[in-house]
Amino acid sequence: MSQTELEDVGIPVIDISNPSADVAQQVLHAASTHGFLFIKNDGVTIPPQDIDDMFDLSQQFFQSPKEQKSEYAIHSDKAGGKNRGWVTMQGEALDPDGQKQGDPKEAFNIAPPPPNGSLQPLPTPLSSQTPLISRFQTSCHTLCTRILTLLGTALAIPDPTYFTTRHDQSLGTSGSIFRLLYYPKTHSPSPSSTSPQNETQIRAGAHSDYGSLTLLFRLPGQPGLELLSPAPSTSHSPSSSSSSSSSPTTSSRSWTPVPVNSSPSTLAHPPILVNIGDILSFWTCGLLKSTLHRVTFSGGSERYSIAYFCHPLDDARLEAVPGRRVAAYGETGLGREEMGRQRGNVGLGINGEGEGDRKRDGEGDGEAKVLTAGEHLGRRLKVTYGLDD
Numbered sequence: 461m462s463q464t465e466l467e468d469v470g471i472p473v474i475d476i477s478n479p480s481a482d483v484a485q486q487v488l489h490a491a492s493t494h495g496f497l498f499i500k501n502d503g504v505t506i507p508p509q510d511i512d513d514m515f516d517l518s519q520q521f522f523q524s525p526k527e528q529k530s531e532y533a534i535h536s537d538k539a540g541g542k543n544r545g546w547v548t549m550q551g552e553a554l555d556p557d558g559q560k561q562g563d564p565k566e567a568f569n570i571a572p573p574p575p576n577g578s579l580q581p582l583p584t585p586l587s588s589q590t591p592l593i594s595r596f597q598t599s600c601h602t603l604c605t606r607i608l609t610l611l612g613t614a615l616a617i618p619d620p621t622y623f624t625t626r627h628d629q630s631l632g633t634s635g636s637i638f639r640l641l642y643y644p645k646t647h648s649p650s651p652s653s654t655s656p657q658n659e660t661q662i663r664a665g666a667h668s669d670y671g672s673l674t675l676l677f678r679l680p681g682q683p684g685l686e687l688l689s690p691a692p693s694t695s696h697s698p699s700s701s702s703s704s705s706s707s708p709t710t711s712s713r714s715w716t717p718v719p720v721n722s723s724p725s726t727l728a729h730p731p732i733l734v735n736i737g738d739i740l741s742f743w744t745c746g747l748l749k750s751t752l753h754r755v756t757f758s759g760g761s762e763r764y765s766i767a768y769f770c771h772p773l774d775d776a777r778l779e780a781v782p783g784r785r786v787a788a789y790g791e792t793g794l795g796r797e798e799m800g801r802q803r804g805n806v807g808l809g810i811n812g813e814g815e816g817d818r819k820r821d822g823e824g825d826g827e828a829k830v831l832t833a834g835e836h837l838g839r840r841l842k843v844t845y846g847l848d849d
């Protein structure tokens with residue numbers, strides 16, 4: 461099937477301005493089927509003007525001289541330490557098993573503003589816009605907190621603050637990260653390209669996100685995001701081997717584009733795309749889906765996106781959340797398989813894949829042990845960036 465023939469998967473756009481029990485169930489349904497949902501932009505929580513301004517700022521930053529950006533290289537002291545700063549082209553591989561080279565993209569990672577503190581050191585022009593950047597991050601976190609509350613309600617977790625206290629940034633440090641992404645126009649998938657014609661050109665390798673929730677902002681006219689549609693019945697599709705997660709082998713799973721604005725005629729502003737990350741999948745024994753996704757060339761012109769990766773506090777334990785919904789799911793065949801993998805510290809909810817996840821998680825043959833969110837993130841970053849111990 462060619463790119464243009466692919467239908468979109470019908471990810472729902474949910475209006476959460478009235479957070480009723482029904483809305484909570486809608487969010488849970490999308491999170492436990494697609495692992496992706498759109499939230500209608502209410503125009504207030506994350507003002508569309510701020511989104512436009514962030515994209516303008518991001519463009520200015522990525523067009524600035526390479527020497528200026530590289531002074532704030534990822535993990536460097538100047539950039540404020542681990543997982544902060546500028547990622548150069550091919551500096552990160554989201555699918556190390558499936559890609560020969562790193563992703564052809566640049567990124568800049570910014571940690572949350574510390575309570576009563578200032579942002580990490582930033583290069584120009586980012587340094588001149590710290591109020592916008594801080595406000596944007598805080599707004600993203602507010603939206604994540606609302607979605608987490610709805611999920612907690614729908615999952616019937618006895619403590620209604622179970623998720624939100626574990627994401628309360630005033631109580632400790634977390635791996636949450638705000639990320640500007642730039643995919644330059646490098647080469648297009650033309651017949652003259654060195655790659656075989658039928659090989660999909662990848663801008664961000666197939667991966668699931670590491671945290672609890674991701675908010676993603678994209679621009680109209682810049683497609684490329686695709687998700688791997690879930691397996692219908694068994695959790696062991698397409699493969700439980702260590703082969704690349706980027707090549708689905710069964711007709712039941714296919715790469716499907718995720719539109720930027722699924723209803724342009726009725727929605728003035730693109731809705732905000734939300735996807736479930738590994739940690740929420742882990743916490744719910746796989747009931748919530750941390751769906752594999754990737755970015756392909758789709759035309760090859762330059763592309764910008766902005767992501768807010770929401771993570772729990774570093775010391776949050778990744779064990780099944782209390783409540784009848786998750787307990788009931790844990791009793792099903794799929795839930796038991798997922799729990800079995802988790803007890804072996806294997807896959808973190810990457811829709812049924814086994815060995816590959818273990819590699820991505822930076823863990824060989826782990827012992828039964830409850831990981832914390834901080835430990836889990838450390839393992840994933842090690843693999844993604846090819847870091848030493």
Ligand SMILES: O=C(O)CCC(=O)C(=O)O
Pocket residue numbers: 641664669676678685753754755764765766767
């Ligand atoms: O750029 C995009 O649209 C998605 C990027 C992504 O999935 C990620 O960075 O985790």
Ligand SMILES: [Fe+2]
Pocket residue numbers: 667668669674753
């Ligand atoms: Fe992602």
